[in-house]
Amino acid sequence: MDLFWQQLINGLSLGALYALIAVGYTVVYGIVQLINFAHGEIFMVGAFGAFATWVVMGSPKEMSWQMAVFGLLPAMIVGGMIVSVCMALLTERLAYRPLRDAPRLAPLITAIGISVFLQEFVRLFFGSIPGMPDAKRAIPFPTVIGISGQSIHFGNVTVQISAIFTIGALAVCTLFLWFYVNRTKTGRAMIATSQDPDTARLMGINVDRVIMSAFAVGAALAAIAGVAHGLRYGNIDFRMGFLAGLKAFTAAVLGGIGNINGAVVGGLVLGVVESMATTFIPGQFGSPAWKDVWAFVLLILVLVFRPQGLLGAKTVDRA
Amino acid sequence: MSRLTSALTVPREKLEKYQTAAHIGGVVAALLGVASALMTWAYKDAHVALDDVTYSGAPSALQYNYIGLAVIAALLFAGPLVFRKPGPVRDWVAWNTGARFAGYGLLATGFVAVAAIGIEAGGVINVDPGGWLALVAGVLATVSGLVLFRSPDPAMGKIKTHSIVQIFAIAGGLAAVLFAAAFALGLSGPGAFLFYLTFAGSLAFVLVRAGIFGWFAKCAADNKKIMVLAAFFVAFVFPFTQNGSDANMSIATQVLIFAATALGLNIVVGLVGLLDLGYIAFLGAGAFTSAVLSGSLYSHFHWHPPFIVTVLISGCVSSLLGLIIGTPTLRVSGDYLAIVTLAFGEIFRITMNNLDGSDGPNITNGSNGINNVPELNFLGFNFGQAHVIFGIQVGRFANYFWLMLLVLAVIMVVFVNLNRSRIGRGWVAIREDELAAEAMGVNTFGLKILAFAGGAFLAGLAGAVKAHYDISVTPDQYVFLESAFLLAAVVLGGMGTVMGVLVGATILKLLPEKLRFFSDYRLMLFGLLLVFMMRFRPEGIIADERRQLEFHAEDEDLAESVEEELITYHDHFNPDALTTEDLR
Secondary structure, eight states: OHHHHHHHHHHHHHHHHHHHHHHHHHHHHHHHOOOOTTHHHHHHHHHHHHHHHHHHTTOOOOOOHHHIIIIIHHHHHHHHHHHHHHHHHHHIIIIIGGGTTSOTHHHHHHHHHHHHHHHHHHHHHGGGSTTOOOOSSOEEOOOOTTTTTOEEEETTEEEEHHHHHHHHHHHHHHHHHHHHHHHSHHHHHHHHHHHOHHHHHHTTOOHHHHHHHHHHHHHHHHHHHHHHHHHHHSEEOTTHHHHHHHHHHHHHHHHOTTOHHHHHHHHHHHHHHHHHHHHHSOSGGGSGGGHHHHHHHHHHHHHHHOTTOSSOOOOOOOO | OHHHHHHHOOOHHHHHTTHHHHHHHHHHHHHHHHHHHHSOOBOGGGGGTSSSOOOSSSOOHHHHHHHHHHHHHHHHHHHHHHSOSOOHHHHHSOHHHHHHHHHHHHHHHHHHHHHHHHHHTTSGGGBOHHHHHHHHHHHHHHHHHHHSOOOOOOOGGGOOOOHHHHHHHHHHHHHHHHHHHHHHHHOOSHHHHHHHHHHHHHHHHHHHHHTHHHHHHHHHHHTHHHHHHHHHHHHHHGGGGGTTOHHHHHHHHHHHHHHHHHHHHHIIIIISOOOOSOHHHHHHHHHHHHHHTTTOTTOOOOOOOOHHHHHHHHHHHHHHHHHHHHHHHTTSOHHHHHHHHHHHHHHHHHHHHHTTTTSSOSSSOGGGOBOOOOOOEETTEETTSOEEETTEEEOHHHHHHHHHHHHHHHHHHHHHHHHTSHHHHHHHHHHHOHHHHHHTTOOHHHHHHHHHHHHHHHHHHHHHHHHHHHSOBOGGGSOHHHHHHHHHHHHHHOTTOHHHHHHHHHHHHHHHHHOGGGGGGHHHHHHHHHHHHHHHOTTOSSOOHHHHHHHOTTOHHHHHHHHHHHHHHHHHHOTTSOOHHHHO
16 A cells, blocks of 8 residues: 555656646647647756756855755746746747748647757757756756755655655646636636637737737746756756657646646646556556556547546537 | 848839849859859868869869859840840740849859868868859859849740650750769768759759749650659669769668658648658558568567568558557547657657567567668569679669669659549548538548558558668667658658658758768757748748648639649549539
8 A cells, every 4th residue: 555655646746747837738729729849848948947047046055955945946946937938938929920820730840840949959059058067968957955855754655855846836836827817817818818819809808918928827837847857857958858748748638638727637647647557557568668658548548538638628629 | 031122122213224234244243253163262272172173274073063053144144135125035034033043043152162161171261262253253143133123934834845855855854963963972072062052952943943944844744754754764773873882872772761751751741731740650660560570680570471571561560550549549630640649659669669578578679679680682682782783883772772762663653643533632621621621521530541541551661671771670760850850851842742752851861961060950950940941931842832822822823823723633534524614
């Protein structure tokens, strides 16, 4: 039974990471019906932004844990957010907006182009920014005293502090998003635009700005996820956005794409399924090497049996 | 873009009086270009950059090319001075437009020459007056060209020519292409290659814009079968021009494998409009199947059917995977397909990595892959050995080149015939509007599955040959970036066209091989390329007109031309049916 609880906690923390990224896919999809394939790279750029913030602050290493948790960590998150939000808005403005009326294939191909470009750009040029290490290999993520590598024990179950941070961040972000979407003017404009962009425009909503805010919100959450990833795995590299983005998209589809709560639920479910699969599937196919495969098999199964996702309502195909 | 050009546009009246001056200026510039090629371009040992451009009065091979471009520029600039009155000859060619592009071409080649000498030979100090003169000639020709008005559309494509002449023109044109390709591959340094590429690109642009290409296009269109056969013949004799050089043949074979795979992807993406991001997995499935059944010492299967059987099995395995992945996803919106195929590509790669005996049954040796795949042996013809044909030695790569040419021909025949059939029209209908197609009775799901599985089958065929060609098959040859690379070839060349994909595949495979210095930036540039193509020319270099119309819905002329083509096509196949005239 201990094993079950251990894997549940592992799965939830992994799932929280997926969920934070998945929100970005789902918010953008809900409004412009675009799979922002480059979102995984926005997540990666956010992590690098957080790292760069740490370097700009003088690579602080020794400090009290209060200082680290309440000073360093928020600063890194904000730094990462600034970089990732700017990057997301830039891609929206320069690449996606001109293609808004183009056939659906065009923005998808553009998104792949952006994704490849951002990966390679970071790989080739991150090191040429003064003070930054070469990004061709994985870069060790700064340790935040009090979080990195620390854990608490409940009986035989070990819980990493970084896992608690990720789950906590997801909880805070979900609350914030709920408030933002349902209680603020921009949020309600988002709902209106996702329901009917043309009518929303007639009602005086600046649709361009709504779309930009959707990209920005997604990117901000992705930056938090980037920091969480760095704390969890201890390093970041230019490739990390690809698989994480793919998993997060899976999570978004699992929960019902376009539905914010769905993305959160989908992320958590996906994380738990992944970590359970490595433990409870017997024989060779239960080895960790197969966990990504099980995640994608889950995606395919969802598409077969419940294409609208766990929380998605049955809608007419808008394609 | 439009803002930029409008700022540069000078009112027509102001340019009116400078027309003659511009023609004369262009001729002078072009003659300066010729003169420059007779001088030395670079200081003595700068020939590492280009070829021997260090002798005065004795132009090198590349300089002769440059002279050719300059002479064409001179003729185009001089044409309107000679044929002052509108007449048949004057209407054939778009003199001014051609001249303008020739001017650009002279500038571009001059610039590349100076830049190549400057970079490769260590500083522009090594550029001799001849090189600078070429650059000046380019600038002058460009300025003269910019002053000229645009010509009316050239009429050369409408000239009626005797079919014998047409066939000779096709033969001559293709022979020129063959020699150009052989010459380009023979160039050693990146500077020389880039220079030649700029020259060839400029020449092609000038011929197209001046309308001379239109005549060739008509010759080709009037003698389609001869054209296709001749093109294959040229590709067939290509190995003989290489004197047994393996380096170029290896590149050429890789281009063919890449092109064949891209052509399969083009069915899925170009004709049906389904974005498949895991297409490389089908190539991989074919390659692994073929390797496992090849009798390699590293394979754990002890059944070695003849290659013909292996190829078919490989294709079937690939298309079976296509069915498995396509059946669930093709029912839902197309966006999902893109991501699910991407996930499938990952599943494939991870699975191949894991089938190593410790994480799963041992089939592929995990990340080591299957090595020592034996050479093909076909009715006693060993593909691994060099053969002497007509007194010319052709090596291992040439054998595989011919085999791939055959595979490519099969794929092209399938592609073209499907495109022109009921199935192909159904596909295009799905691409343009799936709901409407379904309402008109098109079996959308069935046709999508057919395209998906069929495309996978073709990739499986290519993969089966690739396994033998590469000798070893490992999972990391089949990563997502390769899929993106294939997609880039389709997008760059032109979705839905055969020629376009061949051109795109050649460019994307050949450039990195020949321009090693940019290999590190290769992927980044391809990412940018995808973005820019979608933004500025989504229909690709060689556009399918109907496809082009989807991206440029407001273009009335294009719409009319597509409609015309559809009507003639319709009449051709249904001579008794009501025509649009009757309906009016």
